[in-house]
Amino acid sequence: MLIRWEIMIARSPNFKNGQTEVIPAVLAKTESELIASIEKVRPFVKRVHIDVMDNKFVPNLTVGLEGLSKLPNGVEYEFHWMVENPQDWIRKLDGKHLHLVHVETIGSNWGEIRKIVKEKGGALGIVINPETPVESLAPYAKDCVQALVMGVHPGFSGQEYITEVEKKISYLKKAFPKLDIEIDGGVDADTAVSAAKAGANKLAAASAIFKAKDVEQAIKKLGESGERGSSHDEG
Ligand code: DX5
């Protein structure tokens, strides 16, 4: 076994083992739905992705700040802020979370956003919509641990994956090699392979996990797809 492993590494210089993280995405309208979804996946993952929508930045509304403040312990959270003025939300949420902020919503508030997140001991990630030029992330990348590339237009689960966004992933991987790169929207066992091949090391998925009969198996399958892709990455 050990010998076969060494051969694999020798043949594939970019081979990475176990580096693809699967992050279940929860888009919930009520507190009970939110908690139930988190409880379903909590035993199998390190982190859960919480979709937050204000019906302004995107045409959909999710559970509000009160519900977001009462999440179960025992797992890490990343908040995907699909809201106008994300600083007003982040300010009111305690905890050392990863805050994923859309580049389209920053305006002149980046300094304030950074300050609030730092005070809370959290971390920042920057999110980009399919139609936004990837170069727009450059001014923010140095303050972030992660870039999140949307694989769909934000607002809803269950949409079809837009393959062209993988150009953004490849670009970001080369331009900012230290950043984690997450893909969110339309991720399934097939698209996970090509996204990981392009350079994504984190896979956020809702339908592929929560619509499956066995969520544990679904998470495992996505992870395996990611590993398959990253073992053939273009890096
Ligand atoms: C879309 C959200 C995604 C979405 C993923 O606006 O940010 O996180 O819930 O759902 P699927 O995996 O079904 O595309």
Ligand code: ZN
């Ligand atoms: Zn999301």
